[in-house]
Amino acid sequence: MPDLCLDRAAVAAALGEQLPDTILAKLFPDYALAELRAVLRGQQKTACPLTPAVQQQSLFAEPAAGSGLACKLFTDGASRGNPGEAGAGSVLLDGDGQELAARSFYLGKCTNNVAEYKALIMGLQSVLESGCGRVEIFLDSQLIVRQIQGQYKVKHPALKPLFEEVKELLAKIxxxxxxxxxxxxxxxxxxxxxxxxxxxxx
Structure with a gap:
């Protein structure tokens, strides 16, 4: 008969693979999700809190008075060439998955990362205009996500002002x-x- 016993490391590793982001964010709102998963998988010993300037808030924390709707925001930037002609897209959904706002915008010539940031800025403006107080934000750019979570520093001079604008918009949510x-x-x-x-x- 195979050994069915599990030790702490095996249980933690399984949780690291299976727990959804929303649950981890609820349990540990001050920590980067990637670091939490690395600890659970045994890839690193500790996870440190995010810096206050880019601290990720829990979607499931008690909402502030008048916090409004719970929404989901998907954004993307496209650049045909890097740099090249670029566009930004964002779609904001309500709790039932219905579109509240869908936007597209021509950005001129820029890099893909600049386009990703500008798409996020456009989407966050939709969040504020639509009265969403709680929002889950989804991007397919790991770089931008990790910069916002505080895992990566923003070093490129073209991205720094865009990152600051994102922080200012997030502070209003x-x-x-x-x-x-x-x-x-x-x-x-x-x-x-x-x-x-x-x-x-x-």
């Missing part, structure tokens, strides 16, 4: 989380980003 999603789960925002380029070309 009562509760938020940010997470990476595969590109196939971000199709609507990608469609809108490419639509921004195509509309400019037509």
């Amino acid at each position: 009562d509760s938020w989380t940010v997470a990476h999603v595969p590109r196939e789960q971000n199709k609507r925002a990608d469609e809108l980003a490419n639509q921004g380029i195509d509309e400019r070309r037509n």
